[in-house]
Amino acid sequence: MSEQNDETEIWSRARTDSGEAFAELFRRHRDSVFRRAAALVDRMQDADDATAIAFFELWRKRRSVVLVDGTVLPWLLVAVTNTARNQRRGSVRYRRLLAALPRSDARDAEQEALTAIETEVLGIRLREALSVLDPKDAALLTLTALDGLSVADAAPLVGLKAGAARTRLMRARRRLQDRLGRHPSHVTWSLSEGERA
Template sequence: MGIDAGEEAATWQRALSGSGAAYASLFREHEGRVYRRALSIVRDVHGAEDVTSATFFELWRKRRAVRVVDGSVLPWLLVTTVNLARNHRRGSLRYRALIATLPREESPDAESIALSNVETMLLGVRLSDALARVNRSDVALLVLTAVDGLSISDAAAAIGIKPGTARMRLSRARERLQASLTNEQHRFSQAAAKGENA
């Protein structure tokens, strides 16, 4: 049950004079028709909502130039809706075409991910085993300098030894750790080779 042309013309005049209530009344009156027209062109609910909003924004922005037909702004709204909906649809098609041309990065397959996870886990086990064979205070030196980023002097002070002693012990601990990891890697490679030949 809409407002008649005489009422709408008066409502439009009040809207032109700055009445928000009058403008809201016109919105409520014509929003459904504008939305349906937009939806028939863009064929997307969200797109139709955007076009409807843009249409009523244009009604307000261009209010001084709006042509009223038989006392109603509906014809102007529908023409504007068609133009905005067609622009929206063209823009969406261009966007989709652009997206389709972009190179797609291949996602790693499940086997590669699983293999990487296993390798990381095995490295963690080997590192833990190697660290178990190093003196506890030397492990602390390694962790404080390599993981926590402390200087050798600060790590030495934290453990309670002289910086020169810490340098020497850290150097030996690194060598032992490297040798232990190398031996573990060699044993792992031999075991893997035997498994492949079995």
């Protein structure tokens, strides 16, 4: 092993948290590690990711990694090979899963888009309606209907007794449904869930 390739001193500094020494190791070996990854995966982005993961693992395990013939390159090549193979297996599983999913026709896709838009509009209307309520009432509605807390559990969180919270919640629910007008059906079920004591 030539002195030029001997990384003992650099690795010693890197193991004691020298970012500068670790950067030097990265500069020395980045291309070799990337080439190994690129030979094992389909996309260059995956090779970039595998390279980054290998160097991250080297840094994370720096206290236990041992040089081979005075260099960390063999360790990095094994690490990037394992990472790239795992990525490839994951990619194959993902493609198989996508292929196995039932295909929806254009009508279903259109219906899904319309439902998504309606849900978004309803969310905007709900946020607007909640914004005009008393903050304690809005918090009660959120804690009971969205977070699933009982009235008894939500009441002390907003500084109320359970009985007062039930009364305020009932009134707030009515005000909210009035503000939502003709289209409260999506929200009514969620709000009634907050009835639990």
